Amino acid sequence: MGATKTDFFTSEQNELAMLTKAMGHPARIAILQHLIKVKACVCGDIVDELPLAQPTVSQHLKELKNAGLIKGTIEGNAICYCIDTDTWNRYKNILENLFGSYKSESNCC
Amino acid sequence: MGATKTDFFTSEQNELAMLTKAMGHPARIAILQHLIKVKACVCGDIVDELPLAQPTVSQHLKELKNAGLIKGTIEGNAICYCIDTDTWNRYKNILENLFGSYKSESNCC
DNA sequence: ATTCTTTATCGTAATATTGCAATATTAAAA
DNA sequence: TTTTAATATTGCAATATTACGATAAAGAAT
Numbered sequence: 001m002g003a004t005k006t007d008f009f010t011s012e013q014n015e016l017a018m019l020t021k022a023m024g025h026p027a028r029i030a031i032l033q034h035l036i037k038v039k040a041c042v043c044g045d046i047v048d049e050l051p052l053a054q055p056t057v058s059q060h061l062k063e064l065k066n067a068g069l070i071k072g073t074i075e076g077n078a079i080c081y082c083i084d085t086d087t088w089n090r091y092k093n094i095l096e097n098l099f100g101s102y103k104s105e106s107n108c109c
Numbered sequence: 110m111g112a113t114k115t116d117f118f119t120s121e122q123n124e125l126a127m128l129t130k131a132m133g134h135p136a137r138i139a140i141l142q143h144l145i146k147v148k149a150c151v152c153g154d155i156v157d158e159l160p161l162a163q164p165t166v167s168q169h170l171k172e173l174k175n176a177g178l179i180k181g182t183i184e185g186n187a188i189c190y191c192i193d194t195d196t197w198n199r200y201k202n203i204l205e206n207l208f209g210s211y212k213s214e215s216n217c218c
Numbered sequence: 219a220t221t222c223t224t225t226a227t228c229g230t231a232a233t234a235t236t237g238c239a240a241t242a243t244t245a246a247a248a
Numbered sequence: 249t250t251t252t253a254a255t256a257t258t259g260c261a262a263t264a265t266t267a268c269g270a271t272a273a274a275g276a277a278t
Contacts, residue, residue, distance in 0.1 A: 003233055003266070003267085016138045017132070017135040017137070022133075023125070025126050025236085026123050026125075029207075032207070054256095055255090056237050058256055059237080076246065078246095079256095083211055089213070114237085153224060163225075164228095167225065167227085168265095168266080183274095186224050186274060188226095
């Protein structure tokens with residue numbers, strides 16, 4: 001055991017879980033916030049912003065990229081990371097949908 | 110190593126990470142969706158809804174409860190779980206804030 | 219009082235995540 | 249072409265997560 005039983009859940013459930021799992025680390029939240037704040041794309045100075053070693057940051061960037069939250073484009077020998085607009089908006093909708101589907105009136109406790 | 114370096118991040122970042130981490134499993138997404146759908150509180154038939162053993166479901170419920178997403182009230186020898194309205198709305202705002210703070214115009218790639 | 223039902227906890231195995239030092243890779247710069 | 253700079257990858261140790269069988273706990277039903 002130890003592996004998540006993804007096969008038994010819907011693709012929507014797995015996607016939501018994938019998204020939130022990718023966001024489920026303070027460093028990755030910090031990266032997203034930073035990419036949003038500095039309106040231009042930032043390259044490797046994300047490393048300077050974080051209290052983590054370069055390989056660790058690289059790993060977190062990879063996970064955010066795998067989830068589709070960010071994308072990186074090569075720029076010389078540096079790499080320019082930024083929010084991936086398309087998936088970002090899609091995820092925004094999915095989350096709004098989930099959180100919006102709950103109406104507090106219909107709660108018995 | 111292996112432990113997250115929470116001390117070096119802001120409490121907002123840690124809270125967002127805590128929330129999304131708690132949601133970052135298809136079973137826990139399924140539980141939330143189910144609690145939203147059946148407008149009354151459900152007790153242990155969450156177990157029947159999921160393709161997981163009872164102790165595993167209990168563990169997932171505990172994590173959702175720790176994150177403040179749900180709460181359980183004792184009802185006889187059963188326990189009635191439901192969305193925790195207050196924290197749910199707070200988390201909704203926090204997430205809307207994060208996802209709303211990104212404007213796609215200000216992206217260079 | 220005993221049994222049944224419901225949920226939680228314990229113990230444990232399998233796997234995943236986190237973090238970093240060392241090293242590889244790739245392209246600019248000298 | 250060597251050096252330098254920026255990222256990625258590898259390998260590994262520490263820790264966390266996922267899952268479940270066995271068992272405990274607590275109240276309902278008999």
